[in-house]
Amino acid sequence: MSLLARFDFWGFPGPARDTTYRIIFQAETRSGKLFDVVLILAILSSVTVVMLDSVPYIAESYHQPLRIAEWIFTILFTMEYIARLWCVASKKKYALSFFGLIDLFAVIPTYLSVLIPGGEVLAVVRILRVLRVFRILKLVQYMGGADVLVATLKASRFKIVVFLITVMSIVVVVGSVIYLIEGPEHGFTSIPRGLYWSVVTLTTVGYGDVTPQTGLGQTLAAFLMIMGYALIAVPTGLFSAEFVQQNAAHRQGSNAPVQSCPGCGSLEVDPQAEYCRYCGQKLT
CATH class of the missing domain: 1.20.120.350 (Voltage-gated potassium channels. Chain C)
Known part of the structure; x- marks a missing residue:
């Protein structure tokens, strides 16, 4: 040499x-x-x-x-x-x-x-x-689980879209109705204000800055809060079922050792990888 x-x-x-x-x-x-x-x-x-x-x-x-x-x-x-x-x-x-x-x-x-x-x-x-x-x-080796989450989201995307459209429809309808029921004198000065209240109530956050004062409005609020708990279970069930399937497919090879790229220093968790996904350098 x-x-x-x-x-x-x-x-x-x-x-x-x-x-x-x-x-x-x-x-x-x-x-x-x-x-x-x-x-x-x-x-x-x-x-x-x-x-x-x-x-x-x-x-x-x-x-x-x-x-x-x-x-x-x-x-x-x-x-x-x-x-x-x-x-x-x-x-x-x-x-x-x-x-x-x-x-x-x-x-x-x-x-x-x-x-x-x-x-x-x-x-x-x-x-x-x-x-x-x-x-x-x-900890990057444990982030391989992120691939499972991404795959789960992709597989459930159409169901999630339908669910979100349903939720948005409920928010718009209830927000408009509460505006008609309560009106500006009770703090609901516009439909967007009603939509804001609808979202806060549906998610069971309940800031309390705007509250219905009439009996009908309070009944609608109670109904919306109960519906909020029910809505939480729907995406959870959809996501959990798909996650179990994706996780089972991903489990094989999940305990493979992490490789360090000699080119850029990034960690590669895929046991089958021959080249770095970030810079293309051949892994040792």
């Missing part, structure tokens, strides 16, 4: 790059597990700082310590992002991947708050850091 072959185009030794990749993306090693533990603690701590910073009296009393802590976490996450970008085979594919964008959005708001006037409003985007825990804890 020539001397140049031992270095990547960044000028770092190839083995160092491979070691960094194993530590960051493959947590089977002792150092990789330690890295994940430290990163989880840093993420949770940074999210705590973001939440505390949103409390007015805490932000006023501890503004400087919170600011320092935020910059420490931002610098750490920036270094981690650069390390991830460096050790993957495809820089662009990782940068444009879902978790790559999450990693980027985890650090950008702090810099924007300094560079752009009024950029502090973007600070809430930092809360997206908590999504990074999904990758670190390998």
